[in-house]
Amino acid sequence: MALVTSALVQALFVGFRRDFQTAFDQTPTDWQKIATEIPSTTKSNTYGWLGQFPQFREWIGPRVLKDMAAHGYSIVNKDWESSVSVKRTDIEDDNVGIYSPLFAEMGRAAKSQPDELVFPLLKAGFSTLCYDGQPFFDDEHPVYANADGTGAVTLVKNHDVDLAARPTNPIWYLLDTSRAVKPIIFQNRKSPVLTSMTRLDDEAVFMNNEFRFGVDARNNVGFGFWQLAYASNQPLTAEHYADARAAMQSSKADGGRPLNIRPNLLLVPPALEAAGRKLLVKDENGGNEWANSAELVTSNWLV
Template sequence: MAIVTPVLISSLFTGFKKNFQDALGEVPSQYTEIATVIQSTTKSNTYGWLGKFPSLRKWVGDRVINSMAAHGYAITNEDFESTVGVDRNDIEDDEVGIYAPLFAEMGRAAGVHPDEQVFAVLAAGFTTACYDGQYFFDTDHPVYPNVDGTGTPVSVANLVVDGAYAGEPWYVLDTSRALKPLIFQERKKPQLISMDKIDDELVFTKKEFRYGVDCRDAVGYGFWQLAFANKRALNADNLWDTIVQMRAIEGDGGKKLAIKPTILVVPPSLEKVATRLLERELDANSSNELKGRVKLLVADFL
């Protein structure tokens, strides 16, 4: 029987923390493929510059200052946590080894947390507004005839819906820009903390040492022009149609945006179809024109 002392408890926490950190570092992540990580230092961040695609003009005479429409798009950080209780009897009975997998799983949960959040927000783009007040995936994003966002806008779509389609949505993104289609706003990285003093109230009343992980972050949308969603069959014609529509998107004032679709994002249910579409060779007399055209990302948490 082990004697519970502060030195023993400190040693246990060191071991639990290693289990946590090892698992956290080994988790493969996908979110950075489609989201730009922004370090946050405040409760929320406002991205008033969204909608402005910078460009250069020939400098003749004085500089021309164009007033841009301001957008009050803000992303507010949220708190996330997970807590584990360790029974004092297990420590006294030298049974703490049974908790090692639990702390490893806690580390894994912290590691996949960004993926869970980012791909959930991508999927919610059909009913969640972005900087221009429209749903991120919509058929009527306003694009204005003047670069300063004035004039009568025309509606531009980054969504196609086939009412007869019963499958899951799929997405084509341009992730080649400094700002990717989604934003992962990180305020506080996952951190394992403990409440394990021998004279702690919960140890006294319930014989329980507590260990928890918490973090602060949030996910939001960048430029809608860099993303296109489809609720229609995933096939070569529809993928090419998506690429063509994205390439044709212009900014305010008829500005060419040079959108270059780089990645096809699908849920696991469409993995087989997408793999065949992008990677399968056809026959000796023809080649797969989509092979190597875009990268395939099968999103585990989509």
């Protein structure tokens, strides 16, 4: 039977942290493909600039300075945690190897946590508001006649989803991820940190005969520009794909300036992966007109 000492517990923590970090480093993620990471230093960030698409003008006279649009779109950071307890008796019996997979799984979960936030946010885009006060995927995004956000309003649609058929027809998404700000914002206040409570006189050791280990993080997600995303639950065919591209590429900023949207990523749930591959991969005869027109990303988080 091993004598449980502070030095032994700390040595075990070094091993557990190695298991955690190895799994963390080896876990693949996709959220960076559709989300921009924004560092946060406070409880929340306000993105007043989301109402603007910067543009150049001929420099005649003084510079024209645009105020940040007062949309007041804020993302409030949330706290996240995952914890594991290790029985003191398992340390005494030299049976700690059974915990290595748990710490590895904790590392995997910590690395993939942004994926679990970013992709489901798109699914919630029909009911979750973006910077203009409308749902991210909506029929009534306002675009103004004048560049300063005044004048007549044109209502713009960025989806082709039959909501009545939504439960049975899977939704696919066409995105422009080439901009500095992608369709989703991942706001990071605190990256995952693994900590421990391993003092021999800790209350949990005294009361429950166990040592505690945990990882915590602070972050949240929100929407960027709705113009960079289009959703559809029409069949994923060349015809509907072309319609989605055309709708995005016709987008204009306030004042009528073309936004030069370049759809470059097709995001699908697993049920549409085969259709997506057929659409975007060049066929044997070279007859697929949309081959290589976008990157295909399949996400299990869209199920």
